[in-house]
Amino acid sequence: xxxxxxxxxxxxxxxxxxxxxxxxxxxxxxxxxxxxxxxxxxxxxxxxxxxxxxxxxxxxxxxxxxxxxxxxxxxxxxxxxxxxxxxxxxxxxxxxxxxxxxxxxxxxxxxxxxxxxxxxxxxxxxxxxxxxxxxxxxxxxxxxxxxxxxxxxxxxxxxxxxxxxxxxxxxxxxxxxxxxxxxxxxxxxxxxxxxxxxxxxxxxxxxxxxxxxxxxxxxxxxxxxxxxxxxxxxxxxxxxxxxxxxxxxxxxxxxxxxxxxxxxxxxxxxxxxxxxxxxxxxxxxxxxxxxxxxxxxxxxxx
Amino acid sequence: xxxxxxxxxxxxxxxxxxxxxxxxxxxxxxxxxxxxxxxxxxxxxxxxxxxxxxxxxxxxxxxxxxxxxxxxxxxxxxxxxxxxxxxxxxxxxxxxxxxxxxxxxxxxxxxxxxxxxxxxxxxxxxxxxxxxxxxxxxxxxxxxxxxxxxxxxxxxxxxxxxxxxxxxxxxxxxxxxxxxxxxxxxxxxxxxxxxxxxxxxxxxxxxxxxxxxxxxxxxxxxxxxxxxxxxxxxxxxxxxxxxxxxxxxxxxxxxxxxxxxxxxxxxxxxxxxxxxxxxxxxxxxxxxxxxxxxxxxxxxxxxxxxxxxxxxxxxxxxx
Numbered sequence: 001x002x003x004x005x006x007x008x009x010x011x012x013x014x015x016x017x018x019x020x021x022x023x024x025x026x027x028x029x030x031x032x033x034x035x036x037x038x039x040x041x042x043x044x045x046x047x048x049x050x051x052x053x054x055x056x057x058x059x060x061x062x063x064x065x066x067x068x069x070x071x072x073x074x075x076x077x078x079x080x081x082x083x084x085x086x087x088x089x090x091x092x093x094x095x096x097x098x099x100x101x102x103x104x105x106x107x108x109x110x111x112x113x114x115x116x117x118x119x120x121x122x123x124x125x126x127x128x129x130x131x132x133x134x135x136x137x138x139x140x141x142x143x144x145x146x147x148x149x150x151x152x153x154x155x156x157x158x159x160x161x162x163x164x165x166x167x168x169x170x171x172x173x174x175x176x177x178x179x180x181x182x183x184x185x186x187x188x189x190x191x192x193x194x195x196x197x198x199x200x201x202x203x204x205x206x207x208x209x210x211x212x213x214x215x216x217x218x219x220x221x222x223x224x225x226x227x228x229x230x231x232x233x234x235x236x237x238x239x240x241x242x243x244x245x246x247x248x249x250x251x252x253x254x255x256x257x258x259x260x261x262x263x264x265x266x267x268x269x270x271x272x273x274x275x276x277x278x279x280x281x282x283x284x285x286x287x288x289x290x291x292x293x294x295x296x297x298x299x300x301x302x
Numbered sequence: 303x304x305x306x307x308x309x310x311x312x313x314x315x316x317x318x319x320x321x322x323x324x325x326x327x328x329x330x331x332x333x334x335x336x337x338x339x340x341x342x343x344x345x346x347x348x349x350x351x352x353x354x355x356x357x358x359x360x361x362x363x364x365x366x367x368x369x370x371x372x373x374x375x376x377x378x379x380x381x382x383x384x385x386x387x388x389x390x391x392x393x394x395x396x397x398x399x400x401x402x403x404x405x406x407x408x409x410x411x412x413x414x415x416x417x418x419x420x421x422x423x424x425x426x427x428x429x430x431x432x433x434x435x436x437x438x439x440x441x442x443x444x445x446x447x448x449x450x451x452x453x454x455x456x457x458x459x460x461x462x463x464x465x466x467x468x469x470x471x472x473x474x475x476x477x478x479x480x481x482x483x484x485x486x487x488x489x490x491x492x493x494x495x496x497x498x499x500x501x502x503x504x505x506x507x508x509x510x511x512x513x514x515x516x517x518x519x520x521x522x523x524x525x526x527x528x529x530x531x532x533x534x535x536x537x538x539x540x541x542x543x544x545x546x547x548x549x550x551x552x553x554x555x556x557x558x559x560x561x562x563x564x565x566x567x568x569x570x571x572x573x574x575x576x577x578x579x580x581x582x583x584x585x586x587x588x589x590x591x592x593x594x595x596x597x598x599x600x601x602x603x604x605x606x607x608x609x610x611x612x613x614x615x616x617x618x619x620x621x
Contacts, residue, residue, distance in 0.1 A: 045621070046621070049619075049620070049621055052450060052453075053449070053453045054446060054449060054450070054619065054620040054621065055619040055620065055621055056617070056619060069453055070453040070454070072453070075450065075451070075453055076450075076451050079450075081450050083446050083450075084443050084446060087442070087443040087444055087446050087447055088442065088444060088447075089338070089341075089342055089438060089442045089444060090442060091342045091343055092338075092341045092342055093341070096337070096341035099337060099341070100334050100337050100338050100341065101334075101447060101451055103330060103333045103334035103337050104330055104331055104333075104334035104448070104451045104452060105330070105451050106326060106327065106330040144447060
């Protein structure tokens with residue numbers, strides 16, 4: 001059994017005229033959910049497909065537990081992957097789709113019914129794939145990935161097309177799997193969802209690494225984006241008391257947005273100025289704002 | 303999806319067992335490929351096609367055989383040299399006359415034709431099965447799953463080649479059972495044995511099996527080369543049905559009009575012609591090469607397509 005660490009090192013993929021992935025390096029730790037973020041066309045899918053030996057890298061390596069995917073003796077038992085929602089024959093039932101995978105991997109057929117239960121698809125198991133909703137297709141994909149009870153899970157846009165219920169279910173499932181010590185790497189462009197789900201993030205744009213690390217660190221690293229919202233009838237007095245360090249912007253609704261100082265400093269200034277406070281909130285930047293700021297100007301269409 | 307919120311549970315209770323020997327992997331892959339065929343509708347639709355083709359062809363060949371055997375039993379046809387005939391035409395007429403006077407050879411020829419009834423369309427279905435076996439993976443985007451389970455792609459292609467041969471072999475067994483039953487009854491009513499112990503007849507039946515298997519392999523190879531399902535199916539069908547007919551017409555036209563002998567020799571290079579040459583006890587056309595030349599040509603195509611298909615699949619990016 002491997003330790004389930006994913007190491008991407010100098011990974012590069014050139015298509016005829018485009019550098020889809022350009023010297024990308026990052027690591028993904030077990031026991032955590034890692035969000036793999038980037039604008040559309042940033043190279044997320046290509047990176048995941050190179051990790052899984054579906055696309056040959058131009059340069060660089062990607063290993064799982066120290067080994068390339070192609071060198072894993074029994075990949076299904078070590079890595080589970082969900083890459084496309086619509087990757088089953090339309091005329092085949094969900095259960096038969098899983099039986100085909102089971103047979104190829106040499107897994108016992110009992111696993112089929114176990115994973116169907118795990119994803120809650122048992123009632124629809126004998127229906128044909130073409131009758132599945134998007135959410136059911138996602139669940140079938142996850143069921144297939146879980147057949148070998150793998151240490152490592154790789155998911156490409158798993159929430160695409162899911163309803164809120166399905167997204168919530170997916171979040172609980174992936175968090176639970178990470179808590180069991182598994183490695184969970186999940187790409188997405190749904191940033192609000194990632195903020196709820198991910199422990200770590202890897203952000204790429206135009207095929208290059210922008211930043212990576214724990215979500216809180218990445219968000220706090222953008223200190224400039226932090227601001228204090230304050231509401232007071234004595235706006236001029238407060239602004240004067242804040243001094244030169246703070247920049248104050250007036251919102252249309254009368255609130256003041258203060259950057260450059262933190263909330264206690266604003267409170268202290270209000271006390272000195274004798275300003276009456278109706279609201280004092282620190283607005284932490286969210287992942288979405290950080291993401292947009294970090295990837296701004298890096299064209300998605302190349 | 304209704305409110306089915308499953309909390310993840312530890313799966314230690316039934317974690318998969320220990321690794322199995324790699325020798326079992328080939329069996330697993332073929333079993334998986336066979337399951338892919340069995341769990342969709344294609345196979346029985348094709349089987350109905352094989353049935354219809356075999357039944358119609360057997361009826362025709364029994365009628366033809368009936369008149370040939372009657373002629374031979376009555377002493378055959380005298381060799382009457384046609385007037386103003388070329389050397390080649392004379393030779394054809396002489397051969398036909400000789401055959402019609404030999405009851406044993408006529409029986410062999412007629413039985414072999416009956417017992418391989420439906421070969422033309424049967425081989426087409428074997429070809430289509432091979433094509434679908436590989437193009438389905440791209441059409442339904444299951445190639446990703448397949449190559450995730452087995453990153454060693456050569457093994458996947460080899461399993462598909464083996465499965466195509468097995469599926470084609472199943473079509474052959476079905477068609478042969480049908481036509482041997484009908485043919486044996488026909489021969490019995492005329493007072494003859496089944497002819498199944500005669501080598502030329504047995505050879506035709508056995509090599510018909512080889513033809514089915516090899517056409518399944520050709521299908522897989524064609525499916526790799528032309529990934530689009532509709533494209534591969536159309537190309538394969540048109541090349542097989544129209545191509546074989548056209549090539550025969552062109553070759554015979556060249557032969558009779560320009561007196562080119564060599565066009566008849568090279569015609570066997572077309573796989574549709576090669577399989578006819580391989581299974582016919584009597585030459586299917588004048589100066590046709592021996593049956594084993596047809597066999598070698600088909601095997602060469604099978605191996606060539608198999609190798610090219612494997613090499614392409616190994617290198618291709620799956621996205």
